[in-house]
Amino acid sequence: MKIRKILFGLMFVLFWVQNGLHAEPAKEFYLENGMKVVVKEDHRAPVAVHMVWYRAGSMDETNGTTGVAHVLEHMMFKGTPKYPEGSLSKTVAKLGGKDNAFTNTDYTAYFQQIPRDSLEKVMEMEADRMSNLQFKEKDFQKEIRVVMEERRWRTDDQPEGRVDEALRAAAFVAHPYHWPVIGWMNDLQNMTVDDARNWYEKWYAPNNATMVVVGDVDARNVRKMAEKYFGKIRPKKIASAKPQVEPVQRGVKRVAVSAPAENPLVVLAYKVPALRDVEKDEDVYALDVLATVLDGYDNARLSASLVRQEQMAVSVGADYSALSRGPALFVLEGTPTRGISVEELEKRLKREISEIAKNGISPQELERVKMQLISSQIYKRDSMFGQAMEIGVFEMNGIGQKQIDRIIEKLKAVTPEQVQQVARKYFSDDSLTVATLVPVALPDKAVE
Structure with a gap:
């Protein structure tokens, strides 16, 4: 989620x-x-x-x-x-x-x-x-x-x-x-x-x-x-989960997958914080905004730059899942256009983060992102099933549905400076895993 x-x-x-x-x-x-x-x-x-x-x-x-x-x-x-x-x-x-x-x-x-x-x-x-x-x-x-x-x-x-x-x-x-x-x-x-x-x-x-x-x-x-x-069902002794802390990563990891496909793919995953404490985990909210600036609406930065303007990619995306019981990843991905290698696209995806780390985002861009997200989600939140899903996810991940209003306040308070700070802080190769798809001939196509 x-x-x-x-x-x-x-x-x-x-x-x-x-x-x-x-x-x-x-x-x-x-x-x-x-x-x-x-x-x-x-x-x-x-x-x-x-x-x-x-x-x-x-x-x-x-x-x-x-x-x-x-x-x-x-x-x-x-x-x-x-x-x-x-x-x-x-x-x-x-x-x-x-x-x-x-x-x-x-x-x-x-x-x-x-x-x-x-x-x-x-x-x-x-x-x-x-x-x-x-x-x-x-x-x-x-x-x-x-x-x-x-x-x-x-x-x-x-x-x-x-x-x-x-x-x-x-x-x-x-x-x-x-x-x-x-x-x-x-x-x-x-x-x-x-x-x-x-x-x-x-x-x-x-x-x-x-x-x-x-x-x-x-x-x-x-x-x-x-x-x-439900009240007549007896409770059980639920064992406390042992800590399963992921060791600190010290260098980029790379994995390649060969599979029948028409196009290659590159995926970059950075280790970043998950939401644990609504009051203290300020970086989480800025990371949410960063993901949305990159890929939260039709003309977001990744698609505007890499697909429309530079035509380096057929498709691009960004994802951040911070509501989780375990560690979180900030993911960038893209399918390069013909003639562009996955290595070139990987560098260009990294540069998009670097540009925000160097120059930040404008207050106008931040407000536009927030308002577009608000309007795009009104219909979803108008759904009873959507409301039930949101409540359940917050409860399961230990945050609790009572914190929703406070989280909204935290998001509304995110500044351009905070977005720039997280772009500088979390996107180094020491926390990066890169996966690439290497296409092989499709089964139904003759090999020349």
């Missing part, structure tokens, strides 16, 4: 407040078993979004069972003794809603978008699979094959997917961000149903989960339903 998209997306709330349109704050409480519940009332339409987030992702896995968090996500749809396989999804579909799930490095989440009057039913079914999931060998064998095929489709058969996987494996040595969320293929091939069951028993507990409800609901009624269905 990109913090600059989340945080700047939230900035439009401040715009509303300044114009007299006050949004009701979310309400939060804990059940006796330790489960946290956050409710955001939004009465514009008779619908609700119900999400259950578990603070367990691929970073909590160990060598030999990588990918198990995602495999368990698949198993969560195989049913319980009370509600057989497919019951939840079929129920949601009959109600005219939709449901799904997703696994991340830091968390796993399950959601339903349903009419408001159906909230209690999906809450009952979600609570049931939190504690009564069944693990049948035949179901596991089916799903592990699905996951392996998903890995082939998303990574093994996708040049960009291979590059991203190689980049992270090179950038992180000790931290579990080293391995992919979907897992290494060999681990998937040797995984057992007991591995999935053990993961479920270890992490899937009310005291390791947060429920988020956004929509045309009453927070008091949501609390009653949460207590009725």
Whole structure:
């Protein structure tokens, strides 16, 4: 999840407040078993979004069972003794809603978008699979094959997917961000149903989960339903995670991936801070602004200079994900035009940062970036699902949804000088990992 998209997306709330349109704050409480519940009332339409987030992702896995968090996500749809396989999804579909799930490095989440009057039913079914999931060998064998095929489709058969996987494996040595969320293929091939069951028993507990409800609901009624269905589930002893600190990098790392592709690609990843302390981590906000100056709107610096003016690249981009439980990367990437090497494009991407480090950005550019981001995110934040996602991400990464307003203030206070300072501070080769895609002949093309 990109913090600059989340945080700047939230900035439009401040715009509303300044114009007299006050949004009701979310309400939060804990059940006796330790489960946290956050409710955001939004009465514009008779619908609700119900999400259950578990603070367990691929970073909590160990060598030999990588990918198990995602495999368990698949198993969560195989049913319980009370509600057989497919019951939840079929129920949601009959109600005219939709449901799904997703696994991340830091968390796993399950959601339903349903009419408001159906909230209690999906809450009952979600609570049931939190504690009564069944693990049948035949179901596991089916799903592990699905996951392996998903890995082939998303990574093994996708040049960009291979590059991203190689980049992270090179950038992180000790931290579990080293391995992919979907897992290494060999681990998937040797995984057992007991591995999935053990993961479920270890992490899937009310005291390791947060429920988020956004929509045309009453927070008091949501609390009653949460207590009725989730409150009776016993908590588990959740082991404290051991520190997994990435060693200090002392020099540029390089990795090349050969794969069938039409165009080469170069990706530069710099180690930068993640958000830990809302008050103290000032550089995080300036890095967000820097990423947006580079690639936050149609005429941002990278595309304006490298694609339109100099025609050195077919496409370029910048990304910064600071809302994470683990270390963060600031990524620059580009596909060079014919006749331009990846080495030349790498130097030009670096120079774009160097120019900001040397000359900074203007106050006018900074304000234009902020206002464009505010206006572009109004529609997104108008979505109930978008609100639920933002709340969940902030909760899972330890910041908490109550800090959103303060983060908006911090972003609004970023100065051109701060952007220039972070451009000078973090972009040296000592913290850099470079991954390049080396195209080989496509299978369906004759080799001359």
